[in-house]
Amino acid sequence: MQQLKSINEFVIRFANVNGTGSASANLMFAKSIFRMGIPVSPRNEFPSNIQGMPTFYEVRISEKGYLGRRGGGADIVVAMNSQSLARDMQSLLPGGYFLYDCTKPLPPGLIREDVNLIGVPISEICLREYQDPRQRQLFKNVIYIGALAALLDIEFEVLQGLVKDQFKGKEKLIIPNIQALQLGHKYASAHFECPLGIRVTRSDKINNHIMIDGNTAAGLGAVYGGASVCGWYPITPSTSVVENFIQYANRLRIDPASGMKNFAAVQAEDELAAIGITIGAAWNGARAFTATSGPGISLMTEFLGLAYFAEVPIVLINVQRAGPSTGMPTRTQQPDVLACAYASHGDTKQVMLFPSTPKECFDQTAEAFDLAERLQTPVIVMSDLDLGMNDHLCEALDWDDDTRYNRGKVLNAEQLEEMGKFGRYLDSDGDGICYRTYPGTHPTKGAFFTRGTSRDHYAVYTELGDIYVDNVDRLNRKFDTAATLLPKPVIRTRDKGSKVGLIYYGTTSAAATETVDLLAAKGISLDSCCIKSFPFSEEVTQFIDSHERLYVVEQNRDGQMRTLLINELETNPKKLTKVVHYDGLPISARFISGSIEAHQQHNSAGKRSTLKVASR
Amino acid sequence: MQQLKSINEFVIRFANVNGTGSASANLMFAKSIFRMGIPVSPRNEFPSNIQGMPTFYEVRISEKGYLGRRGGGADIVVAMNSQSLARDMQSLLPGGYFLYDCTKPLPPGLIREDVNLIGVPISEICLREYQDPRQRQLFKNVIYIGALAALLDIEFEVLQGLVKDQFKGKEKLIIPNIQALQLGHKYASAHFECPLGIRVTRSDKINNHIMIDGNTAAGLGAVYGGASVCGWYPITPSTSVVENFIQYANRLRIDPASGMKNFAAVQAEDELAAIGITIGAAWNGARAFTATSGPGISLMTEFLGLAYFAEVPIVLINVQRAGPSTGMPTRTQQPDVLACAYASHGDTKQVMLFPSTPKECFDQTAEAFDLAERLQTPVIVMSDLDLGMNDHLCEALDWDDDTRYNRGKVLNAEQLEEMGKFGRYLDSDGDGICYRTYPGTHPTKGAFFTRGTSRDHYAVYTELGDIYVDNVDRLNRKFDTAATLLPKPVIRTRDKGSKVGLIYYGTTSAAATETVDLLAAKGISLDSCCIKSFPFSEEVTQFIDSHERLYVVEQNRDGQMRTLLINELETNPKKLTKVVHYDGLPISARFISGSIEAHQQHNSAGKRSTLKVASR
Amino acid sequence: MSYQKSTFRHPKLPVNDLGFTHQAYEGPLSTLCAGCGHDSIGAAIIQSCHELSLPPHRIAKLSGIGCSSKAPTYFLDKAHGFNSVHGRMPSIVTGANMANRDLVYIGMSGDGDTSAIGLGQFSHVVRRRLNMLYIVANNGVYGLTKGQTSATADLGSKSKSGDVNLLEGIDLASLAIQLGATFVARSFSGDKQELVPLIKAALSHRGFAFIDVISPCVTFNNHVGSTKSYDYIRDHIETASVTDFIPVKEEIISTCEIGSNCRDICLHDGSTIRLQSVDESYDPQDRAAAMAAIEACKAEDKTLTGLLYIDPSAEDLHAVLNTTDKPLNGLTESVLCPGNEVLQVINNSFR
Amino acid sequence: MSYQKSTFRHPKLPVNDLGFTHQAYEGPLSTLCAGCGHDSIGAAIIQSCHELSLPPHRIAKLSGIGCSSKAPTYFLDKAHGFNSVHGRMPSIVTGANMANRDLVYIGMSGDGDTSAIGLGQFSHVVRRRLNMLYIVANNGVYGLTKGQTSATADLGSKSKSGDVNLLEGIDLASLAIQLGATFVARSFSGDKQELVPLIKAALSHRGFAFIDVISPCVTFNNHVGSTKSYDYIRDHIETASVTDFIPVKEEIISTCEIGSNCRDICLHDGSTIRLQSVDESYDPQDRAAAMAAIEACKAEDKTLTGLLYIDPSAEDLHAVLNTTDKPLNGLTESVLCPGNEVLQVINNSFR
């Protein structure tokens, strides 16, 4: 019977019950591949629930370095959840391997002829080896990892090393865990021909890369970017941004002499208060940020309008999840692009950054503070659940110690002393950005009344039309300036350059680069443009102008980035084809390339310009 | 010296101090013109303040029936505020008439040679005639109205009639007011050659029209539309919508037997609660609405997303004001088009209606309840401050007593009894609209759990991608259906049809129709399309397709309706020229025609496609 | 799941006056953690509604967001439910009640949902005297977001992440009394003997009834001195730095009597809460006294339970607004629409 | 304008320890209605800051939206101000205080701004023990939106539109005490003798200080039995159905003593409020007693004024969070940024 064969290129899918300790075991599995020098990308598909529901963990191993979701079925399924057995069996490719707990036999009904069954009596082993029912539960996970080590030829020392690192300081936990690994390993070696046709072998593709989730990286970015005040309210999937900020700040931001904290993180009563705290702190001269998701963005809308209009520099990290409303809180999407770009009533605009990797979460979060203070406006870092909560392989983080924070146009006491009349909203440099002062700077000069109402150059309330117009036109000028300061798109053009272009952003990038290779192999050559910021820089316009047809790939239903492109760059919509994937799972190269291929075949600009997913 | 001459075609501007009782006097003036059969459009320019600040009231008298703001200077200025004398003098056209209180002489510095001064010693007269200082204050206003009656040849009986109507039931107030009118009238007749070159004369252009403000009409629309629950929170300029609803409901919705109320209006603690109350009531089968402005829209964002996704039919009346943030609370704009169209995080869309007159405020508000219930989604009536708070001449309101409310697809006990399994989100009709049930309908069938999370056809929570996609695609289908049910645009084409089209909506319509005439006179012929609803109906697409160049006229900075047109209809932006006016005063035909003329002259699609106002 | 157990414990119950068995009031299998106090509250609600013979479909259950707000999914599945947004159930239920005064409204919320994001709406629905039963399943943590401290957490309590709460907890019962609630009680999820009668009384009360139910989170327990039991496992979980292992636990019902009306509740982590229930001498109709009693108890590190305050002569919002006795959602054109003749008269007032 | 008058009344004041005259603490001409209580509060703040010799530029004044929230425009123009959005001043000032603990924070709000839309944020800034002075200019109405009843309006009070308020008013002072405020006082805008010392004490208090100042709205007065005075004018205004005539009025300072510590305040419409100030025997450090006293007074239709509660040993939020003594906004790279070496170590933990 058919047996899939592959070395270092396959997908393994774990099916567990949440709350049973599988996440840490599965992470150990992924880490072991990583430590064997093989690129790996694990993805957690967890329920919005605390205990007892089906949860999945899909790991793609790709020596070629393709880290996006592969899509399609898995090569190996580890089925540890009796509730989801049928569905799990279906998720396996023909010729794939189905690892399950054979203490109870599989219901005959769901057995497939075209797959290879690998039964390990895990419960039985636990029953025999452990007394404490909780240990029996917990070690099941470690045992199947041990079995996989044998089946896939994972170096056992690597796993041992991981156990040792994980339980450093809790030595008494190390031995039992290693024993559990061995139980699984022994059983598999004894009962099956190991390794399987699908297996791993040490490689050298990792360099000095790390495996980290975007939220941890963003939290670190806030520490390095100099954030000293954070107002927050918990919400999945953004909570861990702040939790990581606090955790690292508690280590790295303690005054050596007094032991006191060089930061303040205030858990607010809700998102309105969280961003209010952030605005108050930024107004008062501290670098401040908040993080939220979905509903939190809607609740912050009024304050985002105030910060835009009163020109207060804050950083907001939006870890996007599937909307609308409560939507699918534990699924990923890029659905808040429009809601953020034009947040709040009235004519408004917001600056956005689009990280694609944890490294970029770190870099862009740190840079966001400079940008916010230079532009005196909120900067929104648009991450998402896939990026924020999954571990991704990426370049090591680094920091140039010569970096000095750019606090933007702020007048100190001396400058105020020397100058004539201070005007908070005087555009003396013509770039739309005026000079601000921190409260308490000078005894008699520089004080002003910050307000959400229309005001003149001296921050005095006014209802005069021409002064209002002068002010809001300046704000547009400021956004022209912004377009020149923000991170540039990453543009890749084929040697001769192609007529067809691919536009994408954020977490679509892994799948997008794979797409370019896939299509190249099929003779369709694509240039690509990964957008990093909004308002768009000149390069994006040029990229669009220099191509005949462009595919705008995004993870939302309505093609929101495409809307921004046609609206802000006055592009003819006919030129931009929507490629949208929005079922809540990360987008895959298969989907993108499939869609583009299909469209290129009967390529007629006349055809309706939307390619969308009907399912994963 | 030049003296402007005109009969029934001029603009008079009143400059007062707010809180001095001028508003009612000035309204009496406008009403008197109205009762003489002459089309008139008064506009209040008031400060965001309660007492002591400059406030203006501009009345355009136009037998031709042009009711938009004329723009430019006034023909007559009534200067009753010593603080703003200089500015008021400047606001007068050469040859115009400057009516002021000459008890104190005018500061020589600000006297203009090219205008006609008309001094009436109003304070002196009051000092002589009244003891109570408050009466002295109050009657000043009545006295200058009396003077104007003489100067402009207003029929005195008409004014007397107005006083009698106003103080019906308070007879003791009638005589003193009429006396005050006479004091002014006598003085003017005695000291000036009456009437002036500018004057009125009875006409017959009013038919059975009425003079009413949009908020009163909307409040009445809610009564007639069958609203029985209202959650609200005060905010200018929307407050009077609800105040009028309550006032009329207190008269027209009382149970004759018990004297109890057939409606419930709950003053909430804020806008989040106001819309929450509305959603709860609509969910429970009552027709419910709320009204708000500016910041209130931002605060309602999260709930608008819930109502969209959970498909709860509510009506929201947005009386727009100048944004962003607190902006200019007492100035008009159309700045919330985008914020409402895509309100809330995630992929969302909202239905909008755009009334142009108080009559339409009444009709569309009433119809909004049918539309909301038929479409099972929020319907937002996009009024604005100019429409809502100023009295406008419009057709009389009327109601067809055969009208039956269309409650949409709701299953009653019998229907549930007869049917098989009930599925709240089963699209059995293929129009994207499913059947709902009210709580408590049937003992065992029809109950379901309304939620903001992803769910299957039976309202059961799900995280399965294909089911999520099926549901949100259906919502898009529902909006296709909406486009066929909503009010159609009003399209006016020249006999032969023109290559150039004018697109506008809401309160721009008065200025737009005048524009078409103005430009026709200059040989520029325009077809026009007044948008009444979003999502756009087929006719809008056809109008755009059938014209080479289109001017999209709106009262916001960023051309928000134009954004919707290019985004939703896939129109080439190059084809749509922005004509935007956003200084907070109502747009004028002079501005629109001027902009278009200029643009048509060196008409090259290459030119930057924005024409904007730099000031009034 | 614990919920499922509970039905094992009491097998078939007798039918009530409506001829319904207990099952007619139940819901689907719960997805909350095994042993979660919230499911015990659900079971108590089921029992109360059954014993009161309320027609299940004439009840509406509303909630915000949180584990506690999910709980209504698992009881009364013949009743319409509305799982709204975080902290906003009070406004939703206000509108619902205005639309149809004839249904029975049960709002279920959590301590985060009510005391943090929802504090404003909670305070105002209390003040508005809405005729409803408002239950807070109070565990002092944000369960669904994995264990952050909530505003009702006691001073000194520890969060999952280990940091100690240095702010005083908000006492929702006192707050409710002060803001004018006319029925205020407190109880414990595991104590059906006390809880069921309170819920029945609350459901029979006309006006705003509030019950603060201590409902331990078995997973993110954050009570003082969480030391005892499963050291090994906790060590493991902590170091694994992924709190993804949740030992299956039994619902907490064990209470040990210590003196009259006073009992200790032993939580899974070994810590205890001491409950003092009001005794016969207690007068629940004295507002000031009630608040004083609550304070006094707290001073002794005890939590006062039972019916804390009631004003039997209470009026509800409909009385305040003088709305008709008929449900507004049932009114038709004939009543709602004044007709064209009236409109023409109105037109004249604008000429 | 009334503000302008007040400077007439006291001519040049002596300079304070900083050598500043009263004028150094003033602001531009007020645009509030003549006689508005809010301007009297402003004057009291000016006097207090002057007498305390606070450097004007080291004060920050923050507010929400409303006439009361506009008031800060008209005092302390050497101080930075933040006129934020409706009901959200508490979160803004929390952030501001976190960023720089060395400034003096004065938050000014209205009863609508605080007890309606802002109730949640107010409650939580109290609970958080932010080191600030929070003043509510309490007139029981929404002034800026023209006279709707607010949540602090007394039961039975009439709104401009004539309907009677049937809900109990929220007593912000009791609420603040219950939620853990460590300085709670109440006074009357026209009574400088009582108000100024209270403001000075509050400004000197470390922790959250709250003063509920009764500040009559001369324009949309909504007190019980508004009958007396200007019948003619009121008639006129009412029938004109446009409340656009606002007679110029004097600031209310007239109070008539009636017995020890008890005085009546006569409002413009002829109605009166009876104020009872705490006497010597009163112990402001007993929380329960304070709340009882407030209740008792209310029961007699009196409003208790003076320093109602104080906990001198209070800690503020910085103590709770253990933040450094230096203002956070003054920290530089050297302190804020851990540097690359540390980052490389962190990298290793992710391999």
Ligand SMILES: Cc1ncc(C[n+]2csc(CCOP(=O)(O)OP(=O)(O)O)c2C)c(N)n1
């Ligand atoms: C606006 C918004 N903010 C945050 C969240 C994330 N969230 C979900 S539940 C919850 C707290 C739940 O705590 P509680 O009300 O005590 O319920 P419990 O889970 O403890 O029963 C939070 C913050 C959300 N869903 N919506």
Ligand SMILES: Cc1ncc(C[n+]2csc(CCOP(=O)(O)OP(=O)(O)O)c2C)c(N)n1
């Ligand atoms: C979000 C929002 N809702 C409503 C308003 C309208 N508004 C302005 S001031 C105000 C109430 C002010 O009342 P209060 O706080 O008592 O201040 P006062 O004017 O009485 O001093 C309201 C509702 C607003 N500006 N913003």
Ligand code: SF4
């Ligand atoms: S996390 Fe806590 S509150 Fe949530 S279901 Fe589990 S035990 Fe209950």
Ligand code: SF4
């Ligand atoms: S309306 Fe009332 S509160 Fe507002 S300024 Fe006038 S008097 Fe003061």
Ligand SMILES: [Mg+2]
């Ligand atoms: Mg909780």
Ligand SMILES: [Mg+2]
């Ligand atoms: Mg007020």
